[in-house]
């Protein structure tokens with residue numbers, strides 16, 4: 001039975017996953033190497049609890065007991081000693097993930113499953129950083145993790161059926177839908193989203209329309225809940241560029257990042273998080 005969950009990385013995704021886990025009855029340790037990240041994660045999670053109580057999604061008692069199950073830590077090695085499942089959500093850099101998974105493998109109990117929330121990287125390669133590749137896979141949540149219905153489950157070459165089964169149970173307890181797919185760069189969702197977003201940047205560069213017009217056309221004409229340019233601002237233009245570069249390198253020409261996207265990133269226009277991307281947001285969010 002999986003009860004003790006550790007989420008590594010307290011950024012945009014990690015905090016949402018930690019909240020989801022605690023609300024779903026798991027004991028959750030949220031770990032980040034920076035105290036100020038942990039503080040801001042705690043504050044945002046408190047706001048999520050307050051909002052859920054206000055909207056009658058949680059009773060006061062449920063929120064209080066979920067909060068009790070959730071704790072915040074900066075010591076990764078100590079935090080994973082009793083973990084049944086570790087969900088890694090650190091920055092999308094392979095060398096960083098390597099360092100983290102080697103460490104997790106050394107310090108997590110032998111039965112512990114180690115999954116990555118990576119959007120693009122290979123779970124097979126991530127598994128190879130450990131001596132338990134059968135217990136490694138990708139568990140790809142979406143932003144915001146507490147709201148989005150899907151978790152994309154991606155098996156690596158060595159991932160066992162038992163690991164997949166246990167992770168599907170965890171996702172079910174979190175009240176999520178899943179798709180379980182085999183590894184290929186960009187999985188299903190990141191590959192498609194990167195392509196659509198990149199095409200929207202090309203249209204903007206070619207002067208086909210304003211950002212508002214392009215987003216409105218895609219939303220109302222193709223029935224997308226969000227326009228691809230506003231979504232890129234939400235994801236972060238740097239993260240999007242990073243994904244496209246990886247897909248370009250692994251899947252070829254079709255994924256070459258649009259020069260306008262590269263220019264925005266060079267200018268520091270990274271999206272909502274910097275207050276300006278394709279759109280202006282007034283202040284940093």
Ligand SMILES: NC(=O)c1ccc[n+]([C@@H]2O[C@H](COP(=O)([O-])OP(=O)(O)OC[C@H]3O[C@@H](n4cnc5c(N)ncnc54)[C@H](O)[C@@H]3O)[C@@H](O)[C@H]2O)c1
Pocket residue numbers: 008009010011012013014031032033034037076088089090091092093096100117118119120140141142143234235239
């Ligand atoms: N942002 C999205 O929309 C989104 C969606 C799905 C998946 N993802 C994936 O989730 C992962 C995290 O993305 P994010 O957007 O939350 O990034 P983020 O930059 O918001 O957060 C990453 C966190 O990792 C922490 N970190 C870095 N090194 C660490 C270490 N050694 N030990 C502990 N913590 C460390 C950082 O301090 C930071 O708080 C990435 O793999 C990304 O591809 C992101």
